[in-house]
Amino acid sequence: MNLLHIDSSIQADGSASRMISAAAVERLKAAHPDINVTYRDLAAEPLAHITLEGLSSAHAQGVLDEFLNADIVVIGVPMYNFGIPSQLKAWIDHIAIAGKTFSYGPEGVMGLAGGKRVTVALSRGGLYGEGSPAASIEHAETYLKAVLGFIGLGDAEFIVAEGLALGSEQREAALAGAFAQLDERLLQPAG
Numbered sequence: 001m002n003l004l005h006i007d008s009s010i011q012a013d014g015s016a017s018r019m020i021s022a023a024a025v026e027r028l029k030a031a032h033p034d035i036n037v038t039y040r041d042l043a044a045e046p047l048a049h050i051t052l053e054g055l056s057s058a059h060a061q062g063v064l065d066e067f068l069n070a071d072i073v074v075i076g077v078p079m080y081n082f083g084i085p086s087q088l089k090a091w092i093d094h095i096a097i098a099g100k101t102f103s104y105g106p107e108g109v110m111g112l113a114g115g116k117r118v119t120v121a122l123s124r125g126g127l128y129g130e131g132s133p134a135a136s137i138e139h140a141e142t143y144l145k146a147v148l149g150f151i152g153l154g155d156a157e158f159i160v161a162e163g164l165a166l167g168s169e170q171r172e173a174a175l176a177g178a179f180a181q182l183d184e185r186l187l188q189p190a191g
Ligand SMILES: Cc1cc2nc3c(=O)[nH]c(=O)nc-3n(C[C@H](O)[C@H](O)[C@H](O)COP(=O)(O)O)c2cc1C
Pocket: 009, 010, 011, 014, 015, 016, 017, 018, 077, 078, 079, 080, 081, 082, 083, 123, 124, 125, 126, 127, 164, 165
């Protein structure tokens, strides 16, 4: 079984999304001890923006294959300017490929990448939850749900820690909530 672990925060120490994604991977490793983990740090080693020539390169094919070969994908994502980091967008542009992860046909769009377990660890400084005044300008969680759903991964689970910039008490509570959700969802015995 293959697990692909992705991070995209420009922060190293103290990054909430990195802490939550790492905690998710630890729990998944506990549940599946013989899992093979591949780590891709999109901030430390950014992918180039796509170009027509670049997309057909061996390197781009390798990025796509790494995703296609994964049974489990864990993605650490900070909200930047209401959306996802451009580093992560570049990765999405490498994996949302017609004929590989989705196809158009007479019945419309079909996602071809289904069957993977996807956990997204999302951190944001403000509050954008359902019903909040800023909910309509949340374009990180909503975008990822849309694009993952488009390629057949509509059941991706989102672990959100928000309000992280609103003081240390809110930050601690949000992180504790995220870890508790991970315990509930990912800590299952092997087998
Ligand atoms: C470049 C940049 C842009 C940001 N834009 C937003 C934003 O639009 N909304 C928000 O709530 N927080 C924003 N933040 C705050 C981050 O989402 C928050 O600090 C989050 O914890 C970052 O994730 P990390 O701790 O994994 O680095 C921004 C932070 C940075 C560095």
